[in-house]
Amino acid sequence: MKAGVFDSGIGGLSVLKSIVDARLFNEIIYYGDTARVPYGTKDKDTIIRFSLEALDFFNKHNIDILIVACNTASAYALKDMQKISKIPVIGVVEPGILALSNNVQDKNKNILIIATKATIKSKAYETKLLKLGYKNIQSLQTGLFVSAIEEGITSGEVLDSIIRFYFKEQQIPDAIILGCTHFPLIQDEIKRYFDNKPLLIHSGDAIVQYLIKKHDIKAQSNIPKIKYFASSNKKFIEDIAKKWL
Ligand code: DGL
Numbered sequence: 001m002k003a004g005v006f007d008s009g010i011g012g013l014s015v016l017k018s019i020v021d022a023r024l025f026n027e028i029i030y031y032g033d034t035a036r037v038p039y040g041t042k043d044k045d046t047i048i049r050f051s052l053e054a055l056d057f058f059n060k061h062n063i064d065i066l067i068v069a070c071n072t073a074s075a076y077a078l079k080d081m082q083k084i085s086k087i088p089v090i091g092v093v094e095p096g097i098l099a100l101s102n103n104v105q106d107k108n109k110n111i112l113i114i115a116t117k118a119t120i121k122s123k124a125y126e127t128k129l130l131k132l133g134y135k136n137i138q139s140l141q142t143g144l145f146v147s148a149i150e151e152g153i154t155s156g157e158v159l160d161s162i163i164r165f166y167f168k169e170q171q172i173p174d175a176i177i178l179g180c181t182h183f184p185l186i187q188d189e190i191k192r193y194f195d196n197k198p199l200l201i202h203s204g205d206a207i208v209q210y211l212i213k214k215h216d217i218k219a220q221s222n223i224p225k226i227k228y229f230a231s232s233n234k235k236f237i238e239d240i241a242k243k244w245l
Contacts, residue, residue, distance in 0.1 A: 001217070002027040004063040006054045009037035009150050010240050011182030012069030015092065017245055018204030019067070020226070023219045024211055028226045029061045030241070035232035038146045039072040040116020040180065047118060051077030055085060057229070063087060065215070067207060071096075071179050072116050075124035088215070092203040095210035096177055097128045100201050102209075104175050107133045112170065112198070114190075115179030117141045125179055138173070142166045142180075149182045152240075155189060163193050175199040185244070 003025040005016050009032045016030055031054060033039075039047050051073040058066055066089045068074045068081065074091030081089045100111065111134055113125045120141045129137050144162050153159050172194045178184055184202045191200060211217040226245075230237045 001025050001065070002029070002061075002063045004028075004058040004061065004066040005030045005069050006033075006051075006058065006066065006073070007031075007070040007181055008033050008039040008050075008072065009146075009182070010034070010237055011146070011149065011180060011185070013237070013241055013244055014181050014184035014202070015067065015069035015204040015207055016226070016241070018202070018208050019211075020224055020245060022208045022212075023221070023223065024208065024217050025224050026220050026222055028224050029058065029063060029229065030226060030237070031057055031229045032231070032237050034230045034237065037150055038116065038143065039070065040118045040143050040146060042118060044076050044118075047072060047076040048080050051081055052084070055081050055089070065090065068092065069181050069203065069207075071119045071124075071181060071203065075119045075122040090207065090211070090215070092181065092207055093124045093128070095206035096179065096201055096203055097125065097132070098210060099206035100129070100175060100177060101132055103199060103201070104134075108135055109174035110136045110138070110171070111175050111177065112173035113137065113139045113177045113179050114142045114166075114183065115139070115177075116143045116146060119179050125177055138170075140166060140170075142183075145186060146180060146182045149185050154185050159186060159189055163189060167193055170194075173198050175201060177201045178203065
């Protein structure tokens with residue numbers, strides 16, 4: 001089975017890693033829209049337009065399933081993509097919600113959602129969590145993490161000061177939804193800031209469980225063949241992928 005994995009940049013590699021580790025496909029096409037990252041600062045129409053253009057790109061590669069490994073695109077463009085696509089298109093929001101509700105049964109626990117400005121504005125996570133009965137939800141835009149990660153900054157003093165800037169008013173939450181696929185790349189730093197206490201929900205792990213349970217996709221014995229594409233600077237994606245995968 002051949003899958004497509006789409007993100008605005010390198011963040012989707014965190015999802016790709018989970019999918020590769022779980023050996024869910026024998027071929028994967030990764031596409032990062034690095035020429036136009038970040039999506040999280042753009043408006044709804046632009047995010048939908050970019051995502052539909054990505055769908056066009058994947059249509060040329062004969063994939064069997066498309067994974068939108070970008071929360072921002074999943075929050076705004078998933079329905080439009082599904083409407084015109086002939087193959088299944090899976091986003092990361094629903095799997096993330098499912099992963100949280102499987103791991104946090106007590107609806108009074110403090111849940112912190114961190115994501116891009118656009119994802120937070122969409123309330124994609126918040127609305128679904130409220131519907132499930134969670135009472136203590138906080139949402140926080142942390143878009144600067146995306147720029148830092150795209151710059152290759154995943155530890156050190158710059159990242160520490162961004163973490164302090166965003167979290168200085170925060171109590172330690174019981175769970176954090178990493179509502180942007182870039183964030184798993186700095187998850188150890190985030191967790192450490194909160195004394196390693198919160199449970200972190202990661203889109204990659206969530207989507208693997210979702211694909212197995214809801215789409216009946218089974219592990220293969222071989223390591224998948226992966227091809228990388230980018231709208232700019234493909235080598236950067238390949239270099240980061242080599243490091244992380
Ligand atoms: N990795 C993306 C997400 O999950 C998008 C980051 C961005 O392009 O702003 O939201």
